[in-house]
Amino acid sequence: MSSLQPIQALSLDSVQQQAFVKYFNSLPEKPATTVRIFDRNDYYSVHGSDATTAAREVFSSVSNIKRMGLEPNRLDYLVLSKGNFEILVKKLLLVRRYRVEIYVAEGSVKGSDWAIKYKGSPGCLSQLEEVLGDGLGGADGNTPCLMAVNIKIDPVTKGRLLGVACVTAGDYEMSVTEFTDDDLLTELETITVQMAPSECLVPATDNDDYKALKKVMERTNVTVTKLKKTDFSTEGLIQDLNRLLKFKDSQQQDANSFQETTKEVAMTCLAAAIKYISLLSDSTNFARFKLSSIQAECFLHLDAAALSALNVLPELGDTHAPARSLFGLLDRCRTQQGKRLLAQWLRQPLRDINLINERLDVVELLMNNSQLRLQLHEDHLRRIPDLQALARRLTRKKANLHDCYRIYQAINRLPSLLQCLSEANNATVHSSLTEPISELNDDLNKYQQMIEATMDMDAVDRGDFLVKPTFDEQLQALSEQLEEFQSSAEKELNKAARDLGMEAGKTIKLESNPQNGFYFRVTLKEEQTLRGNKKYTIIDAVKGGVRFKTKSLEDITDEYTQTKTNYEKEQDKVVAEIVGIAAGYSECLFCLSHILSRLDVLVSFAVAAATAPYPYCRPVITEDLDELVLEDLRHPCLEVQEGVSYIPNDVVFKRGSCLLHVVTGANMGGKSTWMRSCGAAATATPDSLVLVDELGRGTSTYEGCGIAWAIAEELATVCKCFCLFATHYHELTRLASLHPGVIVNSHAEASVVDQQLVLLHKIVPGPATASLGLHVAKLADLPDSIIEYAEAKQAQLETNLFEIESAVKTQETSEGQKLILEFLKKCKEVQESITSDKDMMLEIAKLKDTLLKHNNKYVESLIA
Template identity: 75%
Template sequence: MSSLQPIQALNLDSVKQQAFIKYFNSLPEKPPTTVRIFDRNDYYSVHGMDATTAAREVFSSISNIKKMGIEPNKLDYLVLSKGNFEILIRKLLLVRRYRVEIYVCEGPKNNEWILKYKGSPGYLSQLEEILGEDLGTNNDNGPCLLAVNIKTDPVTKGRLLGVACVSANDYQLSVSEFTDDDLLTQLETIAVQMAPTECVVPQTENDDYKCLKKVMDRANITLTKLKRPDFSTEGLIQDLNRLLKFKDSQQHDANSFPETRLNTAMASLAAAIKYTSLLTENTNFGRFRISTIKAESYLHLDAAALSALNVLPELGDSSHSQYRSLYGLLDRCRTQHGKRLLAQWLRQPLRDINLINERLDVVEVLLNNSQLRLQLHEDHLRRIPDLQALARRLTRKKSSLQDCYKIYQAIQRLPSLLQCLGEANDATVHSSLAEPIAELNDDLDKFLQMIEATLDMDAVERGDFLVKPSFDEQLQQLHTELEKVQSQADKELKKAAKDLGLDARKNIKLENNPQNGFYFRVTLKEEQSLRGNKKYTIIDAVKGGVRFKTNNLDSITEDYVQTKTNYEKEQDKVVTEIVGIAAGYSECLFCLSHILSRLDVLVSFAMAASTAPSPYCRPVLTESLDTFLLKDVRHPCLEVQEGVSYIPNDVEFKRDSCIMHIVTGANMGGKSTWMRSCGIAVLLAHTGCFVPATYALLPRLRALCARVGANDREEKGQSTFMMEMIESATILRNATPDSLVLVDELGRGTSTYEGCGIAWAIAEKLATDSKCFCLFATHYHELTRLPAAHPLVIVNSHAEASVVDQQLLLLHKIKPGAATHSLGLHVAKLADLPDSIIQYAEAKQAELETNLFEIESSVKSQETAEGQNLIVDFLKKCQNLEKTITSDDEFITKINEMKKDLLSQNSRYIESLLTV
């Protein structure tokens, strides 16, 4: 961190300070999520509220903030070193997902600032050099921009959404056009699947865009508003003609792609292309592919489900702990592109059973062959660099010889990798992995030959990446001159050694560095031989010895530096030529990166399964929606924790007898864990991974919806109850017979009776209308009556617990039937609540407990039926009165008469109801 003192570092007198404050205050207004940084050559400064933001991000404290100017116009500021600046940029863009503006002073006056660089979560190209290897390694595919345009569908009069996605790292343009509901459910699905870092929308305040903002907030996507003209399609086809890659036989006209007929989506694509400045970089031309987003190809997941199941680590969490997220558990990947693909697969579980089984086939081969699995994991894959990033650098002509050498090393490994895969002797491994790699290996053979012909391998062993002198006539001539100068320096060494009576290269050595050029060095012990000798000029005396030189050595250094400068200039020309030729292989490298990342993820799946405390099983997926069965399913993240002896449970649904479990039981009894383990098993199965169970027979599902956990979103103005209602509304829109729905503790944050009523209504709707598979955990014991109202659809289950000697024993076993009673007070005792509070709570509970179910149970079933018939008869008479009597007074009189008649029946059931 910087040790610069801000006042000294800024070095501005009072006049210049006042002038800067005036300029700073004249800048346009901006949101707090945009941070302005001022480049002052040797350091950077941030001002006003941005100084507070930067101080907290870089120093975790605001103590470094100073003030400039005079009252009443003082301005906070913070000075950052280059290192601090780079830390701040990474945190703002990759973790906070803020926007950044960097101003540079380019005029003779101190306040002639211009906005030179801009960066946002979806547009990082101007700051790629600063972000370096962090770019695209934050559990996603790098910067990905979503653009959304909403119009009214001329046919249905509904919401017509045009969506475009730009992923610059893999040169992909994706579009989609669809009608959506008022909660924008389909848009949220696409946002989860594509994982954009930023979303751009037209500048408007209508209700649809307010709803869109809520969707992006839930998915943690930065929202940016653009001017409406940015969504104009004028000139878009010409732009696409420059950006898109056409096949050799294809007419170079973007109109030939069916996607261009989606007018609303094209408006979004136009805005995205403009925002990301794709046309300003000519290396983008002829590189991009355009495709349609096929959301229906993947299991529907929304942000709530991802969060409920802890699928991905939280933004900024670099620990990737296997206890905290499913990604952390499965991430045994050896390559950066493998890690990115793993995150993508978890967001995009497949729905095609054949594709799922293809992945499962490979994982099964790797699980059954430990030698093959370990060879791939421990030897081959860990030596593969980030080929996607290297290929992109090649495409942009920003590669170095070292980058080319890294690619060369990776290609060199392919034959031994192919030999290893061949030992699997499996048709799926051969067709999906080995064969494509072999074809690419053949295509890349000439790349190997080029690198071997141009790169000085002897220099590589010394850590230098140089072109072979023999490769270029001019280079060879300059190399000869360098050797001649080096020979002259060696002669000077021998001459000095003889003069001082020392052994050359033993007591006296010749060294060279950029600061001093050629110089001699002797140990401190030999320093006395130099004393009083005016032929030699001492540079310094340090622990490593005494460094000195002669006038002749200075002259030789000048010749050497000049010749080396000429050599490097000539080499740069050759390197540019080499990189230009190598760029032609970038397409092959992108393909190789994709296949190797696929192999990496499948090996990672096998490693996670093979190292689990208990065996994983291969799931069986079927087209039938009749049966859903998980035997001894476990939560994969919990079972790997130290000291945990996990108790597995079964999950079973049958279409003709049970599609919903009403789950009751004590807090901490295992209800939520059971539900999450079921959801995770479904997600893993559709991803193509083995699942933590002894047997899994699952239907091919369309959606996985979850309403689990209680989290306020105070920064968004949303309470726990509001979040529950939003997520519940989304579930009701999405749930179909081929969906799995997990609902945990619905109805908190409002009155008990309201909460119970809402939970009842939602559960009944899911069971009878949606007819989805559902685990519905609740503390409202009243809901355990639902199975009686809907037999063959809903059943009761409970987390088993016992009270032994006044002590609560949680068995973490899910059993049929409803929990017999609440154990909340026993849980309170476990939490060491004071005895006085427990005793008072018990007394208050006895006073307040008026459970309608218990009242009904205390009345004989015959009396209950008779009482209910009397009530139905009473309501029918009321309905008839409404049709025949128009006077309010007469209506009330008749009602009172009927009421007296009803009470005269002396029904115990009616009396019990009136006492509640």
């Protein structure tokens, strides 16, 4: 009979449970990345597999999961408080990048009539702002960016033509681009890294291009959402844009005047994004958005692998070890808008030398002027609220008087901030920071005057945010009535004090709260004076004293409460008017937020540089990259880890003497760390810095060596870019003698002292003198028989490699290299012309047979 008992957590009897189970099982199928949550007024519930997901996210355990219904139709469920519900939704959307559906009962929550009231996805959080308020933001404070991608065949080149649109509703920004891409969608990955979308919309299809797109999004941690192909239609788009876009006064009020609208494929993406996040359903979006082109070429091209290998950004949800990433290391920002801009700058390294040096000028000034740096970091910036979020609340008519006052406080600080910056007496600071802040301060002066004229500043000191009663005649009349009722209540206090023989305000006090209104309070010692006195009604007797009232005081409370309700309704009208006027300043506030975030990041850089274990120095950047010299280079994240004594190393590239380092040495010797340090330290230029670590590991020894050899030569002699090439193929050290003045050898130094392997983590010139692999095996106490067999096998392999070395020294080398180059070109043609993997491999096998028929020893030694 126990299974028939109601489950108290859900307050459902067995019949209601069965009805809900039947309803839940009738819902359409969904992916595991969508979680359904049911709003039951005072709490929430999740069911089935979603209960397991929620339990792991919120409680890190499934022990709280219960079961409802009768056999055989039992259903797992989990009950969540409002606080746990908020934790779950934030984790699902911002860390897991899942989708959320919130169901609300159309009738009684005990019934089975439910409907989806709110939906949320990583790129569309607007509906959930009503549920979660302003707390919904990324780990780095980012407002979600939604991307949409469509792939067509270019009618001219017959290649892949990609359209991309990005919409950041929180910033009222739309940006688009259109380009042809390769089969790996390399350019798309670059743009995805730069724009950092949370979600990507694509047409529902499963062809190879969209499979490649899915892989790109998986690498960049972006949720992919498939839409109907009809959603990617530009029908009615121009009319929609005419309502959403903000036109300049001198600009033709027609979206067709934007050159971006000529990008036909990109416009299909923009149409899909606008529809998906329902921008037109909210009138506060009208005449707010900016439309621009994505300028990917302005920034260094980074893919997801580079971001990960160089530890640029923290992993999603990783807040425990900030120094594990460059973002965590450099983030000394005082404002939320600063943190957002820092993440953006790290994803979008500049390529313009003048813009780079402008930033460096300010950071150097702040490094050298510790007083200015501390004033900005410890005083001014820490008092600046998230102006971008507050400006958006104004625009959406969601702001209150407290929000308006926080903006007022921030603007009040601008004169002292400007005074602080002016003392720097620096042209770059003046033009990029002081002057634009000063102009905005002048524009916001009337906002200050409005707040001072309308807000009761005396009430603010008490923690209340109210409109001045004198600002509105109706408010003034109601305020006077409230004062009269307060006075009447105090007269009742004096009357009761005389009656009870007590001292008003001391032994008997007048107090009030929202539950009871006005009441009297005396200490427990005085309780006996009230006994049997029918004039007084005792409310309760607690440790703090006895609370009681009279009929007259109760009547005053009723009138006071009604008048206060009327006052609040009238004030709400005035507040709505104030917020409406304040919303007119939102554009200025967005601009001010951007400039202050820029200042915050530059101060953050200076603080990080000044407080590093050994202070950072300013790089000297030249227009023509003839050399790259990094002296005593350290890895910024590793050197701050506990227990690490970092050994600095130099990196030197010079055209005419050294373009490519072939880096050899023992595992754990520091090769990869040296390369990553170099990658993290380089400033971005149109010339590339290439880092290759252990190329060829996924294939046979000889094929891997051949591939690594060919790529190294191509980078050094054709691309002619600076390159660090770490490898365990010791044969590659011979490249230095073939290409003097271009390729040099370097190695991570290690030695054996008293039968102990010592890794010195020092990069020195020349190739590694010997392989330490067998010695490491001896230190690991492997059996002597295995060591002896390995030594014999090594000798045999080195003998086989003699043919490669001999071939390198003959004229067959150049002929063989030409044959391999021709072979690779033909392979590429086959790859581009044949879509079937099976057919492609057959053709490549034929080309390989043809290559071997030339009987070239160089080729044979590489492929054998």
